[in-house]
Amino acid sequence: AGAEAATRLRDALVDAPRAVSGYGAGAFVAHRGEPLPVDDPATGKVIAILHESDAAEVDAAVRAARHAFDHGPWPKSSITTRQQVLMAIHDAIMAHADELAALESINTGVPLAQTRGMHIPRAAYNFKFFAEYINHSAGELYQQEEGFLTLVSREPMGVCALIGPWNVPLGLTSMKLAAALAFGNTCVVKPSEMTPLTVARLFDLMRDCGLPEGVVNLVNGRGHVTGAALSGHPEIDMVSFTGGTETGRAIMGALAKGIKGAAMELGGKSANIVFDDADFDRALDGALLGVFANNGQMCLAGSRIFVQRPIAERFMEAFVARMRNLRIGDPLIPGTELGPMINAAQKQRMRDYVGIGESEGARLLAGGKAVPGMEAGHYVQPVAMLAQDNGARLCQEEIFGPFATFQIFETEEEVVRLANESRFGLAGYVWTEGLGRAHRVAQAMRTGTIWVNTPMVRDLRSAFGGYKESGVGREGGRGCEAMYTEIKTVMIPV
Ligand code: NAD
Numbered sequence: 001a002g003a004e005a006a007t008r009l010r011d012a013l014v015d016a017p018r019a020v021s022g023y024g025a026g027a028f029v030a031h032r033g034e035p036l037p038v039d040d041p042a043t044g045k046v047i048a049i050l051h052e053s054d055a056a057e058v059d060a061a062v063r064a065a066r067h068a069f070d071h072g073p074w075p076k077s078s079i080t081t082r083q084q085v086l087m088a089i090h091d092a093i094m095a096h097a098d099e100l101a102a103l104e105s106i107n108t109g110v111p112l113a114q115t116r117g118m119h120i121p122r123a124a125y126n127f128k129f130f131a132e133y134i135n136h137s138a139g140e141l142y143q144q145e146e147g148f149l150t151l152v153s154r155e156p157m158g159v160c161a162l163i164g165p166w167n168v169p170l171g172l173t174s175m176k177l178a179a180a181l182a183f184g185n186t187c188v189v190k191p192s193e194m195t196p197l198t199v200a201r202l203f204d205l206m207r208d209c210g211l212p213e214g215v216v217n218l219v220n221g222r223g224h225v226t227g228a229a230l231s232g233h234p235e236i237d238m239v240s241f242t243g244g245t246e247t248g249r250a251i252m253g254a255l256a257k258g259i260k261g262a263a264m265e266l267g268g269k270s271a272n273i274v275f276d277d278a279d280f281d282r283a284l285d286g287a288l289l290g291v292f293a294n295n296g297q298m299c300l301a302g303s304r305i306f307v308q309r310p311i312a313e314r315f316m317e318a319f320v321a322r323m324r325n326l327r328i329g330d331p332l333i334p335g336t337e338l339g340p341m342i343n344a345a346q347k348q349r350m351r352d353y354v355g356i357g358e359s360e361g362a363r364l365l366a367g368g369k370a371v372p373g374m375e376a377g378h379y380v381q382p383v384a385m386l387a388q389d390n391g392a393r394l395c396q397e398e399i400f401g402p403f404a405t406f407q408i409f410e411t412e413e414e415v416v417r418l419a420n421e422s423r424f425g426l427a428g429y430v431w432t433e434g435l436g437r438a439h440r441v442a443q444a445m446r447t448g449t450i451w452v453n454t455p456m457v458r459d460l461r462s463a464f465g466g467y468k469e470s471g472v473g474r475e476g477g478r479g480c481e482a483m484y485t486e487i488k489t490v491m492i493p494v
Contacts (some may be wrong), residue, residue, distance in 0.1 A: 006332035009102055014040070014047040020196050021051040022220055023203045025064035026213035029057060033221065036193060041109035041340040042330050042377040048107075050196055052221035058188075058229040061217040065159045066235045068214030075156045077186040079134050081210075086131035088209035089178075089202075093124035100198050103169060105331040109339035109378070110294055112332050122173035123202075123266040125460060129460045130182035133477050137183075149492045154485040156184035158237030161230045163251070164199070165243040166192035166342055167297040167400075172265075172403065173199050176240045177216070179480035188217045190230055192243075196220050205214035223247060227458045234258060240483060241265065242299075245398075245424075245469050248396060252472075263473035263483045265299065266466055267398045268426030271419035272302030273441065275412075276310040279453070284318055286405070286455040290429055292326060292382060293456070295339050296402030297346070299470075300427040300449070300456065304395060305406050306415050312408045316386065319404070320366045323382050328371055340377040340401060341401060347378040350401045353394060357385045357405070365406070390418045398424070406448040412437060416444045425467025429455060448474070 016327065022029045022036070033052035040047045055060070069075055074082075093100065100123075101116035110119070131327040140152040160180040164173040169191055180187050190197040203218050219226050227247075231239050232254040240260035241251050245266040255262050272290050274283045290302030307315045331339035341347040367383035382402035387394050394405050409415040419428060427449040430441045442450040450466045458464065463474035473483050 002333040002335070003330065006330045009332050010106060011132045013099070013102055017046050018197070019051065020048050020220060021201045021217070022053045022057055022061060023218040024039065024061040025217070028203075029060075034406050035059060036221070038107070038196065039343070040106050040340050042106070042332075044376050044378075047369050048197060050193060051367075052193075053219035053229075054172055054221075054227045054242050055229040058226060058233065059221050060428060061188045061219050062159060062161075062230070062233045062235045064262070065188050065217050068167060068212060069156070069159055069186040072186070072214060074186060074212050074215045076453070077184065081182070082134065083131040085210045086127045086178060086182060090124045090127040090131070091207055091208060092205040093120065093127070093174075093202070095397075096201070097121065097124070100170065100201060102332065103201060105339070107195045108166065109331050109341050109342060110167065113334065113336070114294060119168055119171040123170045126174045126178040126460070129477075130178045130480070133481075134182050137481060147494050148410065151490045151492070153488050153490070154183070154481065155488055157484050157486055158185060160185045160187045160484060161233070161236045161239045162187055162189045163227055163231065163239060163243065163288050163472045164189070164191050164243045165167050167294060167299070169195040170198040170202060172242050174202070175475055175480075176242075180473075181211075181215070181239070183481065183484040186215045188219060188230060188236070190219050190221075190227055193222045195218065228254070232257075236260065238263065238483075248471070261483075262477075264466075264471040265475060266426075266469060266471045267400075268299050268301070268424045268466065269304055269396065269398050269422055270300060270302050270424070270427040270429065270447065271422075271445070272305045272429040273415050273419060274305065274307045274311070274315060275430075275432040275433065275434070275437065276308040277433045278311075279433060280311065280315070282375040282453065283431035284315065285430065286429065286453075287319060288322055290455045291404045292323075292338060292402050295341065296382065297342065297400050301400075302427070302429045303399065303403060303405060304419075304456065305404055306337075306409050306418065307406060307409055308415075309408055312406075314382070316365060316406055320384050323384055323404075324366060326382060326439045328374070328379060328381070338361040338382060338402060339375075340379045342378065344378055346401060347380050349399065350380050350383060350403060352385060353399050353403060354385070357387065357392070357394040360387070360389060360394055362387040362392065362394050362405070390421055396422060409420065412441065416441060418444050422446070423469045426470035427451070
């Protein structure tokens with residue numbers, strides 16, 4: 001029955017491939033660019049034809065955003081006006097949450113329970129959060145003895161290029177868009193060429209939300225074509241990027257030419273440290289969620305699991321037993337816990353890393369094979385391996401799939417050293433009942449976020465972002481305020 005319902009839902013939403021094109025200067029542009037097929041990773045079927053925005057279309061979108069910033073009402077609009085628009089977008093997303101969640105699941109392969117339960121409501125909440133946040137965004141005033149007033153205020157940054165990844169398309173892009181709009185900017189959005197459907201649908205919905213012409217624009221296409229044309233465009237003022245570290249490096253190189261701002265949310269290989277005094281069951285639940293949520297395709301995945309020697313065998317056994325029981329299947333079937341990988345390359349990458357790990361002396365604990373009867377989609381069994389050498393590729397490279405790498409440690413000092421031996425510094429997880437130890441380890445880890453005895457809770461007022469090669473800048477309330485505003489200081493003698 002679940003499979004039939006899934007087929008009906010799929011057919012209702014994408015009975016024939018939909019055409020997706022850019023949106024500039026207040027209207028969808030004609031379908032004219034290079035047509036790129038977009039696949040459903042669960043079936044391998046083409047669900048959309050993406051019309052790639054070439055350099056001329058990117059130029060038109062940036063110019064529309066530039067014009068709207070330099071001459072339009074949005075950057076100078078009142079807080080009340082911006083709040084009304086942001087709340088209208090929030091309401092539009094919630095009114096279409098079922099449709100958006102199903103589209104997101106069809107396009108990414110992420111189970112519906114996660115897109116409907118988490119990512120789409122979060123996308124809506126991003127707009128509500130920033131609508132409320134700007135009530136409390138204030139300037140500063142200093143008064144010196146010599147009789148000067150110094151006023152410090154924040155102004156919108158200008159034209160923001162917002163480039164997103166494929167793993168959480170609407171959730172991550174909406175955070176950028178909501179914040180950029182809240183602080184009075186105009187935007188050009190570029191979603192991943194693999195997962196353009198929900199962002200395109202959002203642009204459709206935003207037409208009725210009261211945004212002046214040219215404030216939001218959309219370009220679509222591959223990174224080396226559309227993305228490069230956007231991030232290298234002289235008329236943008238900044239790029240806010242979420243994606244891989246190597247792409248981030250290329251974009252920062254392009255931005256350096258014009259000394260433009262860069263906000264970079266990049267890759268990770270986060271440590272999940274389980275001490276022998278941890279609450280065993282909670283740590284186990286947390287470790288599983290940390291590495292298998294979103295099909296394991298998460299920047300903040302706790303994919304390096306360090307377990308202290310006395311509980312190591314028991315913990316790994318329990319983990320593998322639970323992993324074998326994960327329900328792999330169609331993301332649209334209720335109860336599915338693990339959907340397909342985004343594409344054939346990502347599926348192959350899982351298998352490649354099993355081979356790389358074995359050649360480095362790691363032991364395969366379970367998984368990594370094809371899923372019988374599901375060859376049409378990019379399904380693969382989740383993997384657990386036990387590594388020996390922290391310097392091995394298995395322990396140092398982001399695999400970006402449902403792939404857990406275990407390491408066994410003896411002491412707190414040792415595990416902190418091992419966890420920090422990484423070029424990444426996005427997040428970390430610590431499981432211990434020792435209060436002092438929890439704080440010591442959290443302070444010693446060189447990462448932007450640490451979860452203690454809980455996985456992945458997030459308060460949007462707090463900062464999220466990476467140390468080291470995991471990024472530059474922070475998302476969340478104040479982080480976004482810094483990212484999407486310029487600061488102006490005015491001195492006046494009194
Ligand atoms: P990616 O870097 O391949 O692509 C991201 C986006 O950049 C896409 O829209 C792509 O088209 C575009 N792009 C590619 N080359 C470009 C170029 N030269 N100029 C401009 N744009 C270009 O990343 P991905 O595979 O889509 O996403 C997975 C990666 O994203 C992982 O490394 C993951 O850790 C990271 N990620 C980070 C966060 C975070 O918050 N830190 C969140 C999610 C994903």
